[in-house]
Amino acid sequence: MKILLTTSALILTSLAASVAYAAPVTEMDSSIGPVLTGENGMTLYTFKKDKANMSNCNGGCAQKWPPLMAAGDATASGDYTIIKRQDGTHQWAKDSMPLYFWVKDTKAGDVTGDGVKGVWDAARP
16 A cells, blocks of 8 residues: 555656646637737747747847746647757747747737737747
């Protein structure tokens, strides 16, 4: 009985760890259709000047478009990957494109960053 409980505890701990580090992204219907959001319900965006697995939004850009950060021990899964930013931190990406928030979105479901300067798009499922 003790071995079974210990084994079950280890399995549950492993499952909890893998769930805890899954990409913190959900889907939401918005005024422009389905979009990806962070756990806080805020819309995520992609930047057309980024390259696959590389963010080109740093410094002042990242202050206006905060990256969806990933913990150093997070693990990628499915369409979601983790890229290393210029400053050495880690950021979540979907289909190799880094994901960002927009500081002018004030509530869950806002999509005010979609189309900004023709280079920002709401991330889609």
